[in-house]
Amino acid sequence: MRVAIRNGRHAAGGFDLDRDGFALREAPSAVRNFYDEAEVEDVYYRELEALLKRxxxxxxxxxxxxTIRIDDGARSRELGKREPVRRAHVDYTEKSGxxxxxxxxxxEADDLLSGRFAEVNVWRPITGPVNxxxxxxxxxxxLAPDDLIPTDLVYDDRVGEIYETAHNPAHRWVWFPDMSVDEVLFxxxxxxxxxxxxxxxxHTAFDDPATPAGAPARESIEVRAFLFFGD
Incomplete structure (x- = not known):
């Protein structure tokens, strides 16, 4: 199915996380190697904690x-990484959040859940620009409420729940072309x-018919975080 996806870089006023559900920001990182788990957890997590608070x-x-994703089946298997998900979904539901x-x-859960909280993903290319x-x-x-369909996500040690997203011609889809390693999408x-x-x-990965032949495989990292506001 073909779906219209507009260029978010042309949007007047940009996008807001609380209004639109996402926002693009410039955020260079000091991480030298995103495939180094220790460096990601020691350096990148601290960077993102400060960035998300601000x-x-x-x-x-x-x-x-x-999660690191590589749009190259052989390379992703070799490195033990995942491929992009080409299916519209939401990572958490009313129940699973x-x-x-x-x-x-x-x-600590009862205390943390007593105020407002949110889950935010931070998505960044680790090679770029992404085509x-x-x-x-x-x-x-x-979105309409009926667009979100609760779906089990089965792991080895637990069963989670996500929303699959039903097609609705009223949806307004957006992407930010040529994202660089110095940009993040909340x-x-x-x-x-x-x-x-x-x-x-x-959100979903998609195949852009205008992608240049021979474009490098996407490599990206997404970090998941719960935010607690204390109100």
């Missing part, structure tokens, strides 16, 4: 995992607030 006003940031906090926070299998996101204001996969701000952001 961007959102969160009092506490709990970064809990990251709080459940994941309880799994991660243990005895192949870029990431598209849907504006929160274009996207919100859960927000406990029900005051009209964005809560769930569908």
């Amino acid at each position: 961007e959102t006003g969160a009092r506490r940031v709990l970064i809990f995992d990251h 709080p459940e994941r906090v309880r799994q991660l926070a243990g005895a 192949r299998a870029p990431l598209a996101v849907a504006e929160a204001g274009s 996207l919100k996969s859960y927000d406990s607030a029900t005051d009209g701000r964005s809560r769930f952001t569908p």
